Amino acid sequence: MSDSAPLLMLGLPKGSLEESTKALFAKAGWKITTSSRSYKPTIDDPELDGRFVRAQEVARYVDHGFFDCGLTGWDWVQENKADVVEVCDLVYSRASTLKSRWVLCVPESSPIKIAADLAGKRVATELVDTTKRWFAERGIPVLIEFSWGATEVKVPDLVDAIVDITETGSSLRANKLRIVDTLLETNTKLIANKDSWANPAKRRKIETIALLLRGALEAHSKVGLKMNLPRASLEDVISRLPALRNPTIAPLSNPDWIALETIIDESVVREIIPVLKAYGAEGIVEYPLNKVVY
Secondary structure (H helix, E strand, C coil), X not given: CCCCCCCEXXXXXXXXXXXXXXXXXXXXXXXXXXXXXXXXXXXXXXXXXXXXXXXXXXXXXXXXXXXXXXXXXXXXXXXXXXXXXXEEEECCCCCCCCCEEEEEEEECCCCCCCHHHHCCCEEEECCXXXXXXXXXXXXXXXXXXXXXXXXXXXXXXXXXXXXXXXXCCHHHHHCCEEEEEEEEEECEEEEECHHHHHCHHHHHHHHHHHHHHHHHHHHHHEEEEEXXXXXXXXXXXXXXXXXXXXXXXXECCCCCEEEEEEEEEHHHHHHHHHHHHHCCCEEEEEEECCCCCC
């Protein structure tokens, strides 16, 4: 490793994923800052440099070796036929931690019920090659055209159907569209260039990034919980506590009491705290987590 050059060049998604990606790296321990119109971020790690580019392009630049590793959707890895290493899944987006789907849609009033009904018709999408392959595999002859955006508004006046990405389907419903089929499920992945992955020093750094990013995502829906508890209630509480692992237990100066600490899903805290109180727990403290590493 040169003193003047970073170890890794990192590809980061510009656009809708930019802020959530920066927030994820911040929880993982890296501060990434950019100026308002800059594509070159500042990263508080001398071993890392990076660029923000469109998610659609990250996989291609990782494949070509400009980036050692990068974050992009599985859909764009497939679309670019990128020959890269899939390091890990990172299921997050700008709005949720759900996987997204590329779906075939038609207007609610359309007579089209199944994909085969589109034979000889026109379909608009940004995911052109993947859509072509999907229809070809099913022997359905359609005309696929590239959409530069606002794909939902193109049916039925300009095209007969669209293939678009959705997380919850709310945008499709708002535009009075009906899903006919699902082409592909996708989520963000950390990918690596094959030559970079074969380099021991680079691989160690990429694996460290993967470990801490996964830990930050795992912590997203969990909280820490600690309390003082009568020793006599311990077995009852453990049987009711949905712990990540066995809880940590420590003695107190009073031999009839113990300190208990655990990690649980945030969604169950509102149900579990009254149960803990009923078993005599005191000084219950809930606290947020940055990372949970298994």
